[in-house]
Amino acid sequence: MSDPFVIIGAGECGLRAAQALRERGFAGEITLVGNEPHLPYERPPLSKDILTGAATPTPRTVSDAAALAAAGIACLTQAPATRIDRTARWVELADGRRLPYARLLLATGAIPRCLPVAGDGKRVLTLRSFDDALRLHPHLLPGRHVVVIGGGFIGLELAASARQRGATVTVIEAQPRILARNVSEAIAQVVADRHRSGGATLICGDGITDLRATAQGVAVSLTNGRCIEADVAVVGIGVVPATKLAEDAGLAIENGIAVDATLATSDPDIFAAGDCCSFPLDLYDGRRIRLESWRNAIEQGRLAAANMLGANERNSSVPWFWSDQFDLTLQVAGLADMASRQVRRDLGRGAFILFHLNGDGRLVAASGIGSGNAVAKDIRVAEMLIARRATPDPAQLAHPDFKLKALLAA
Amino acid sequence: MPHWIRVCGADDIDAEDVIRFDHDGRSFAIYRSPEDAYFATDGLCTHEQVHLADGLVMGNIIECPKHNGRFDYKTGEAKGAPVCLNLKTYPVKVEDSAVLIDLD
Numbered sequence: 193m194s195d196p197f198v199i200i201g202a203g204e205c206g207l208r209a210a211q212a213l214r215e216r217g218f219a220g221e222i223t224l225v226g227n228e229p230h231l232p233y234e235r236p237p238l239s240k241d242i243l244t245g246a247a248t249p250t251p252r253t254v255s256d257a258a259a260l261a262a263a264g265i266a267c268l269t270q271a272p273a274t275r276i277d278r279t280a281r282w283v284e285l286a287d288g289r290r291l292p293y294a295r296l297l298l299a300t301g302a303i304p305r306c307l308p309v310a311g312d313g314k315r316v317l318t319l320r321s322f323d324d325a326l327r328l329h330p331h332l333l334p335g336r337h338v339v340v341i342g343g344g345f346i347g348l349e350l351a352a353s354a355r356q357r358g359a360t361v362t363v364i365e366a367q368p369r370i371l372a373r374n375v376s377e378a379i380a381q382v383v384a385d386r387h388r389s390g391g392a393t394l395i396c397g398d399g400i401t402d403l404r405a406t407a408q409g410v411a412v413s414l415t416n417g418r419c420i421e422a423d424v425a426v427v428g429i430g431v432v433p434a435t436k437l438a439e440d441a442g443l444a445i446e447n448g449i450a451v452d453a454t455l456a457t458s459d460p461d462i463f464a465a466g467d468c469c470s471f472p473l474d475l476y477d478g479r480r481i482r483l484e485s486w487r488n489a490i491e492q493g494r495l496a497a498a499n500m501l502g503a504n505e506r507n508s509s510v511p512w513f514w515s516d517q518f519d520l521t522l523q524v525a526g527l528a529d530m531a532s533r534q535v536r537r538d539l540g541r542g543a544f545i546l547f548h549l550n551g552d553g554r555l556v557a558a559s560g561i562g563s564g565n566a567v568a569k570d571i572r573v574a575e576m577l578i579a580r581r582a583t584p585d586p587a588q589l590a591h592p593d594f595k596l597k598a599l600l601a602a
Numbered sequence: 603m604p605h606w607i608r609v610c611g612a613d614d615i616d617a618e619d620v621i622r623f624d625h626d627g628r629s630f631a632i633y634r635s636p637e638d639a640y641f642a643t644d645g646l647c648t649h650e651q652v653h654l655a656d657g658l659v660m661g662n663i664i665e666c667p668k669h670n671g672r673f674d675y676k677t678g679e680a681k682g683a684p685v686c687l688n689l690k691t692y693p694v695k696v697e698d699s700a701v702l703i704d705l706d
Contacts, residue, residue, distance in 0.1 A: 254684075487670070490684065514668070565656035568667030572658045597618070597658075 195220035197500060198283050198291050200273045200437065201299030202226025204234065204486060205466030207254055208493035209297050209500075210265045216501055223291055224267045225283070230322055231257060231267055236486050238325040239349035240516055243332060244356045251322040276441040278459055295461055295500040298438055298449055299493060302431035302467040302484060307341065311405030316425045319346055331424040334358035339412050339422040341400060343370030345515045347428030348383060351392050352517040361392040362420055364412065366399040376534065376546055379522060379561045386518050431484060433468045446470050448482040453506040455496045463500055465492035471507055475579065476530055476556070485513040510575045519563045525575035526557030535586045537570070545570050553583040570596055604693070605706040612699045615640075620664060620675075622655035625705065630692065631655045632701060633675045635662065640694040641675050642703045648680065648687035 197213060199206040202224045210222050226232070233251035242249040260267050268285070275284040282290040304318035317328050328350070331338060338354045340347040343365030354361045363370070371380040384394055395414070402413035409423040433448035444450040444458035448470035455463045455471065466489040470482040491509050498505050514523045528534075531548030538544045543562020550556050558574030560567030573596040577584060582602075588594045609623045615634040622645055623630045629645030631654040647654055647666040656667040664675045671685030678689035693704040 565652065565667035568656050569658050572665065572667070572670075595616075 195294040196292055197222050197295045197297070198293040199224045199297040199299060200283065201297075201301055201434075201466070201468070202228070202232050202267055202269065203299060203301055203466070203489065204232065204254060205301070205489035205493040206297065206299035207232035207265075208490045209299060209465065209497040211255070211263065212494040212497035213500065214263050214265070216498065218497075218501055220294070222265045224265055225271045225273055225285065225291070226267070226269055227272045228321055228323070229270050231255065231260065231269065233322055234486075235320075238322060239319060239346055240353055242322070242325045243329060243350060243353035246357075249322075249325060249329060273437055276437055276462075278441055278462070281461070293461075295463070297493075297496050297500060298457070298462065298464040298468060299466045299489075299496075300434035300437065300449075300464075300468040302433050304427065304431050305429050307400060307403050307427050307429070309403050309405060309410075313405065315405060315410040315423065316403060316427060318427050319350055320431070328424070328426060332357035332359045336360065336424070337362070337409075337422040339364065339410070339420055339425040340428060341403075341412070341425055342428035342430070343367070343372075343394065343396065344374065344428055344430065345371070345513075347426070348387065348517050349515060350426060350428065351387060352390065355387075355390045355392050356518070362422070363387065363392055363394045364398060364400065364414065364420075365394070365396045368397045370394065370396060375522065375524065375559055376528065378536070378544075378546065379559055382542070382561050383517060383520065383522065386520055390518050431467065433470075433482060435468060438462075438464065438468075446480065450480075454499045454504055455492060455507065456499065463496040465489070465496040473511075474506060474508065475510065475581070476527060479527075479530075481511070481527070483511055483513075485511070487512050508579070510578050512571075512575060520561060521563070521565055521567065522559070522561040523567055523571040524557065524559040525571050526555070526578040528557035528559060530556040535589045537590050538592055539566055539570070540592070541566065543567055545574070547574065547584075547586070547589045549583075549586065553586075555582050555584055555589075573597055573600060576600055603706060604704045606695070606702040606704055609642075609694075609701040609703050612640075612696050612701055615701070618659050618661070620655050620657070620659050622653055623703070628705075629653065630703065631664065631675070632694070632703065633659060633664065635676070640696055640701050642692040642694045643673070643675050643678055643689040647671055647685065648689060649685045654689075 230251045232254045272286045282292045309316045337360040340351045340363045398414040410425045412420045438449040449464040467484045472478040512525045528548040535547045543566035545560035548557035618636040631645045633641040652668040657665045672681040678691040
């Protein structure tokens with residue numbers, strides 16, 4: 193075949209790109225290369241269903257070997273890419289193989305931030321891959337103490353899962369409250385209350401001064417002088433985009449691999465998508481952001497595929513993510529830090545939505561929390577209003593009997 | 603033999619909306635289209651067992667509340683990633699202002 197396409201990163205993003213290339217009629221070779229031993233699998237369950245099940249988990253693959261073969265997608269596992277030669281146009285793998293490319297997609301994802309550990313680090317884990325979840329799973333038992341370092345989404349989701357398995361859980365957050373970077377205080381308060389009623393201990397406002405291995409597990413020292421002994425510590429303090437290959441190849445980097453609105457890097461034959469890239473969003477006046485979310489991985493994978501084939505489509509999606517903890521689901525659409533005020537809409541049974549408006553009255557974000565999928569419908573409508581740059585009447589937004597969908601007809 | 607079960611009154615569902623209907627241990631989603639026609643599908647998304655009735659109806663499409671998987675609720679057809687399995691559909695009729703579903 194004359195036009196081989198190579199995709200580095202065999203996660204949700206890379207796979208969706210490969211599938212989209214085929215849907216669009218691309219007939220050349222597609223090779224998907226990944227570091228992990230597994231075929232592409234879904235990451236969202238890793239902090240939830242995969243941990244809460246008592247049985248030893250198996251990866252939830254997005255596409256099995258037969259489906260990949262049927263689509264003509266070659267998927268190389270345990271095949272880390274080590275180098276890109278942009279002049280000769282090939283990618284080199286750790287085993288020395290060279291894969292020529294006409295177009296290249298970097299869907300390299302992100303790498304969890306770690307903390308230094310004194311002594312054997314085996315009881316200090318992170319959670320990003322299926323193998324990470326497999327290492328954590330056997331510790332989630334009654335009588336075991338799990339310390340979660342970082343009150344962000346990953347940490348809190350796995351804390352909820354650990355409580356559901358009966359483990360003792362302590363969450364340590366350096367900021368004065370959990371989810372400080374992610375959601376409004378009102379929502380974070382609901383999450384914190386649920387964790388406390390679910391039996392977890394939350395410690396906020398204290399940093400970690402020392403993390404060391406002990407005979408039984410791990411000892412975590414805090415800035416307040418306390419030391420917490422646990423069987424295992426999980427570090428959930430964010431991720432860094434996996435940019436090394438791109439950097440070494442001389443591509444522009446800016447909080448991730450810098451791409452334009454079509455997801456092209458500074459080399460027009462190389463695209464980047466998903467957690468690894470930063471991109472400008474027209475919706476927010478070209479503000480450059482990087483997203484670490486499942487839906488973004490899928491949407492950007494598909495957009496990159498279109499543009500690798502010359503579609504020249506611009507990214508127009510609204511950032512969106514969700515988090516499940518215990519029986520609660522939280523959803524956020526848009527970028528709430530663009531707002532200057534918020535309007536609350538109560539949906540009953542404790543569920544509510546916050547609409548975030550900027551100084552011009554434009555809806556720039558909506559965030560909500562409730563049990564099950566109580567907030568899903570309204571957040572979805574809000575997402576469409578955000579995409580339209582709508583300036584809805586705050587009184588209507590706040591009124592529980594007013595049907596938000598009516599605003600879409602306006 | 604058709605096996606018609608009463609779901610609800612015809613006005614209990616808004617136009618372009620959906621409700622959940624549980625019967626005999628199974629869950630269904632019952633739709634009223636923008637043109638005031640009624641339809642029924644299995645109640646759970648084929649991707650991750652989420653109740654579709656919590657999702658948004660737009661035209662002929664129901665969107666899963668969790669991951670925005672889309673289905674044509676008139677035919678059950680899955681409309682692309684992340685959903686690839688179609689939804690089962692059921693006959694629906696309206697009689698004496700009541701919505702009935704055939705679960706045969």
